[in-house]
Amino acid sequence: MENTGIAILLMAGKGERLYNHLGMKKQFYPLKGQEMFLYPLKTFLSCPFIGKIVIVTDEEDIEKTKDIVRDKSKESKEIVYVTGGKDRNESVYKALLTLENDDGKKKVFIHDADRPLISLSMLEKINEKAAKFDALTPVLKINDSLLRKEGSRITYIDRKNVYQIQTPQVFTLEVILSVYLGGYDKNDTDDFKKAVIMGFSCDVIDGCENDFKVTEPQDIDKILKII
Numbered sequence: 001m002e003n004t005g006i007a008i009l010l011m012a013g014k015g016e017r018l019y020n021h022l023g024m025k026k027q028f029y030p031l032k033g034q035e036m037f038l039y040p041l042k043t044f045l046s047c048p049f050i051g052k053i054v055i056v057t058d059e060e061d062i063e064k065t066k067d068i069v070r071d072k073s074k075e076s077k078e079i080v081y082v083t084g085g086k087d088r089n090e091s092v093y094k095a096l097l098t099l100e101n102d103d104g105k106k107k108v109f110i111h112d113a114d115r116p117l118i119s120l121s122m123l124e125k126i127n128e129k130a131a132k133f134d135a136l137t138p139v140l141k142i143n144d145s146l147l148r149k150e151g152s153r154i155t156y157i158d159r160k161n162v163y164q165i166q167t168p169q170v171f172t173l174e175v176i177l178s179v180y181l182g183g184y185d186k187n188d189t190d191d192f193k194k195a196v197i198m199g200f201s202c203d204v205i206d207g208c209e210n211d212f213k214v215t216e217p218q219d220i221d222k223i224l225k226i227i
Contacts, residue, residue, distance in 0.1 A: 011113035012084025039116035104174030111168035135195035138207030139163035
């Protein structure tokens with residue numbers, strides 16, 4: 001089980017909504033003494049089946065990120081630093097290119113650094129189920145009513161079988177590499193969609209309420225009450 005997985009931690013970009021509020025990139029915002037991105041990084045570092053971690057960050061932040069990791073964590077595993085792209089898709093693509101010589105049967109966990117509260121127990125559940133599929137994503141059931149407003153027209157959406165997508169999304173390396181090397185839709189907001197469209201074996205697993213994405217100022221208050 002050991003060293004059978006690779007984690008890609010996505011932390012490139014500015015995050016405009018929170019940048020203006022915090023005065024800094026949210027991934028570097030200190031949460032009770034340590035930068036936000038260190039929370040998921042340390043979880044991956046402690047995970048027995050993750051053997052390599054690829055950190056994707058802006059070119060201007062690579063040395064800063066290395067210094068933080070060196071000072072505040074135990075670099076017990078191989079860590080590769082990659083310069084991010086113009087968008088999420090390009091950042092994932094650049095990370096995957098560094099893995100072309102790895103065993104294609106390994107599982108790749110693609111995770112957003114601004115979802116800092118991913119737990120080791122959740123990773124273990126995801127990893128166990130991911131062994132049976134080419135692609136897997138954690139999801140949350142939608143409990144609220146949903147509507148769509150187009151101009152003056154309002155229609156309701158049946159929330160049955162509708163889910164909110166989380167990360168980490170997990171893929172067999174050779175599968176996600178083939179998806180990206182074969183060309184990809186730059187409008188996709190996540191990677192699981194690509195595997196679904198291409199007809200690979202895909203499934204979902206129940207996610208965790210704490211694995212939320214930090215996007216608004218109130219999310220900072222919410223996360224500080226949990227950690």
